[in-house]
Amino acid sequence: MAAKYRALTDNAHDTVKTTPKVGVLITNLGTPDEPTKRGLKRYLAEFLSDPRIVEIPRLLWLFILHGIILNLRPKQSAKLYQSIWTEDGSPLLAISRRQRDAIAKALDPKVKVALGMRYGNPSIASALAELQAAGVRKIIVLPLYPQYAAATVGSTFDAVSKELQHWRWVPELHFLSGYCEHPSYATALANTLKEHQAKHGTPDKWVFSYHGTPKFSLEKGDPYYCFCVKTTRLVAEQAGLNPDDCITTFQSRFGKAEWLKPYTEQTLKELPAQGVKNIAILSPAFSADCLETLEELDEQNREFFLEAGGEQYHYIPALNDRADHIELLVDVLRKAGAA
Ligand SMILES: C=CC1=C(C)c2cc3[nH]c(cc4nc(cc5[nH]c(cc1n2)c(C)c5CCC(=O)O)C(CCC(=O)O)=C4C)c(C)c3C=C
Numbered sequence: 001m002a003a004k005y006r007a008l009t010d011n012a013h014d015t016v017k018t019t020p021k022v023g024v025l026i027t028n029l030g031t032p033d034e035p036t037k038r039g040l041k042r043y044l045a046e047f048l049s050d051p052r053i054v055e056i057p058r059l060l061w062l063f064i065l066h067g068i069i070l071n072l073r074p075k076q077s078a079k080l081y082q083s084i085w086t087e088d089g090s091p092l093l094a095i096s097r098r099q100r101d102a103i104a105k106a107l108d109p110k111v112k113v114a115l116g117m118r119y120g121n122p123s124i125a126s127a128l129a130e131l132q133a134a135g136v137r138k139i140i141v142l143p144l145y146p147q148y149a150a151a152t153v154g155s156t157f158d159a160v161s162k163e164l165q166h167w168r169w170v171p172e173l174h175f176l177s178g179y180c181e182h183p184s185y186a187t188a189l190a191n192t193l194k195e196h197q198a199k200h201g202t203p204d205k206w207v208f209s210y211h212g213t214p215k216f217s218l219e220k221g222d223p224y225y226c227f228c229v230k231t232t233r234l235v236a237e238q239a240g241l242n243p244d245d246c247i248t249t250f251q252s253r254f255g256k257a258e259w260l261k262p263y264t265e266q267t268l269k270e271l272p273a274q275g276v277k278n279i280a281i282l283s284p285a286f287s288a289d290c291l292e293t294l295e296e297l298d299e300q301n302r303e304f305f306l307e308a309g310g311e312q313y314h315y316i317p318a319l320n321d322r323a324d325h326i327e328l329l330v331d332v333l334r335k336a337g338a339a
Pocket residue numbers: 029030031032053054073077090092145149151152211212213214224252254285286289290291292
C-alpha cells in the first residue's frame with residue numbers, strides 16, 4: 001500500500017519543499033476540424049450553445065439555433081472556411097500551434113506548455129489532461145485575447161473551471177484576464193504599423209477593426225469596448241500617429257441586434273466619398289489570423305472599400321508568431337510565475 005502511494009506523497013512533499021511544477025495553458029477560440037458542412041455544424045453547435053456567446057433567453061435561443069441557424073449557416077460558413085484552409089488546416093489552429101511551440105522554447109524546459117481551444121479541438125479538457133499527466137501543481141492560463149470580453153476570456157474561465165471540477169487534486173491556478181495594457185503589446189502592434197509604413201507609405205487613415213459584441217454587453221458592464229478604444233490610443237501613441245488619422249470600428253456582427261458601432265463594413269463603404277482612398281487596416285482583437293481577418297477583412301471588406309471608390313486597401317496581419325509577440329506573451333507568463 002505504502003509503496004503504491006509513494007509517488008503521490010513524494011510529489012506532495014516536493015510541493016511543500018520547493019516551488020510547484022508549473023504548466024501553461026494557452027487558449028484561443030477554436031475552429032472546425034474540417035471546412036465542411038458537417039464540420040461546421042458540429043463546431044457551431046458547440047460554439048453557439050455557449051450562454052456567454054449568445055445571451056438571449058435560453059429556450060428561445062436553442063429553438064432558433066437548432067431549428068434555423070444550424071440548418072443554414074454551416075453550409076455558408078464551410079464555403080468561407082474553404083477559401084482560407086491551408087495544408088496545415090485551419091490558419092487559427094496552425095498559428096496557435098506555432099505560438100505554443102515558440103512560447104515553450106522561450107520558457108524553461110521544465111515548464112509544460114499546452115494548447116486548448118474553447119470550442120472544438122484540441123479541447124481545453126485535453127490540454128488540461130496533458131498538464132495533469134506532466135504532474136504540474138500550478139497552472140497559468142493565458143487566453144490569447146488581448147482585450148477582456150465576457151464572451152471570450154469569461155467563457156474560457158467557465159470551461160477551465162468546469163473541467164477542474166473533475167480533478168481530485170485541484171492545482172494552484174493563475175488565470176490571466178487580458179493583456180492589452182502591457183506596454184510591449186502596443187509596441188509590437190506599432191512595429192507592424194511602422195513596417196507597413198516603411199514599405200507602402202502613410203495611408204490616409206489607419207482603421208483599427210475589432211471583433212464586435214452586442215451593444216448591451218457594454219451597457220451591462222463588459223469592459224471590452226473600453227479596452228478596444230484604449231488599444232487604438234496606445235498603439236497610435238507608440239507609432240507616433242496623429243489620433244485623427246486612426247479610426248476604431250467593429251466587425252463580424254452576428255444576428256439582427258445592435259452591436260458595437262461604428263460597423264467596419266459601413267465605415268469602409270462611406271470612407272471613399274469622404275476623400276479617404278488609401279487605408280491600412282488591422283484587427284488588434286485577434287492574436288492570430290483566422291477566418292475573421294483572412295476572409296472577412298482581407299477579402300470581403302476589401303471589396304466593399306474598392307467598390308465604393310477606394311483605391312488602396314492594405315491588411316496588416318495579426319501578431320501571430322512574430323518574435324516581438326512571443327516575447328510579450330512570455331513576459332506576461334513570467335510575471336505570473338512561469339520560469
Ligand atoms: C454569436 C456571437 C458572437 C460573439 C459575441 C463573438 C465574440 C467574439 N469572437 C471573437 C473571436 C473570433 N470569432 C470567430 C468566429 C466567429 N464568431 C462568431 C460569433 C460571435 N463571436 C461566429 C458565428 C464565428 C464563426 C464563423 C462564422 O460562421 O461566421 C473567430 C474565428 C475562428 C476561426 O476558426 O478562424 C475568432 C478568432 C472575439 C475576440 C469576440 C469578442 C470579443
